[in-house]
Amino acid sequence: NKYEVKVYTGDVTGAGTDADVFINIFGEYGDTGERRLENEKDNFEKGAEDKFTLDAPDLGQLMKINVGHNNKGASAGWFLSKIVIEDIGNKRKYDFPLNRWLALDEDDGKIQRDILVGGAETTAISYIVTVFTGDVRGAGTKSKIYLVMYGARGNKNSGKIFLEGGVFDRGRTDIFNIELAVLLSPLSRVSIGHGNVGVNRGWYCEKVREAGEDPALIQPFSLTCKYKL
Template identity: 45%
Template structure:
């Protein structure tokens, strides 16, 4: 397989002219060429938005898949001269790569492709002229939601959906169609119109926990991109409920791979992401910041870092808890922003990522600008973690006081800080009845060595009858 070949989708608008007999019944195909000498294969123009394509004074829209070849410079348009009315008067063609929706390529023809008209040619090479547009393209998505068949699986809450793709995000959007939705074992369908987000890499599904029966067991969601003619499946098989599972009423879901015959649903994980903005003048950013995690078990989609605070200020540390599919051992991240806002340039010092279930913290040094007017003008960077620090074993002995009610049933966690770094949050659990009044509990924990310990953080999650 050629790993250097990438696919994209093209929107192709074909304008048939306003002359007598201008329409054609022939089969039409197109080939695109780029300035670096590459070309797509011959692409048949089928599945128009019109029932009868290529009619007089008509605009036909096609969304086709083809090789990504870069900036376009010309096209080859042809038909096979079949059908009762084969001659065709072509006015112009407009091509848009949906991965770059603000750029259009326009080819003017204003000629016949006909055996009995003009120069009797049925194929033409046309030059494409690049044009920028500020119009935000909209798209339609068909969303099918499958509620599980468990007892009490349905919800009366308001359900919302946010789409994330390589072109941006859309939402949150309320899923409502004036029917009694989200009943146990039921399939609900919605058609939503929103901005085109490109290739979907994750969704965020949530409810507001209102109503008499708020808990919801979501089986799966299927989303059909009606523009790109592509269907995505998002397995869930979990509760969105305050009193079930992990107590979450919102979840990020990633699409099931269409290339895997028997795909396995990856378990979800929580990561604590700590972002350190540099202390240089103008280091902070008003742009939206996104992160993608890559590991030996897969990758997440693009995750927006937002905790509803004024983040990414000069010299500031910002913390985010993100829930996403577990990626295993993290080997790199992609950090990027969308260059929006009055002060979009950003000087990133470093990022710490704590795998809250794997008890490991990764440090990703950056110490560079992500800015269109600084450094190498890049607003996205891949970062790799510092080499893994060797693990150490610590014996932790906890003495609970002898006061009445001093013991706890909550889960207890410790974090070690030293002159060589810090551990992640470590759960203290030795499968015994720990933290009873007047009791001494011992734990052996294995974690990265932190050097000389200068402080610890001890905490519990306030769960249990006696927390």
């Protein structure tokens, strides 16, 4: 099936972004997986409409999208007005209005959001993720760290989550409060990595620990790494 994705960047000062933009479309039969949106050098300029075509299995009735960027570039912050998706095969159109920033230094600091059809942001489930950087020479990194959490039931996963605001210095423990629209607990696995950009790119991951604000809802999960990425 084909999905036409129209992305509308807001007409406010600094609205455009130079970062890499990603989307995951969720329907009743599954999701597209994370897809990078790029077909021109200057996508996502202030006040612009960008159009993309994605090939994917039939997702059925669309439910939500996850959209975000990797915060790369000199002008990474992005004001997203809305996304309109047309299901070509089933001749249906879905509106995902947002009118909010995806920027570390604007609004609530998020660069990734879940949006339901019609524009409501999803009710969040809070996960507490603790990342331990090893206490060995050269362990720290300035690269962007991300993780993906996979649920044990079915094939649901969180998509790529960038751990914003982390320091990841040698011997350091960084704690993140992550809000997702989906309950993944119990987790089957966690994948963690980095963007491999900047000075001191390599990183020694000691371990990752996940828990929930509501212990009755989310089972703890721990991943021991002890190797350099």
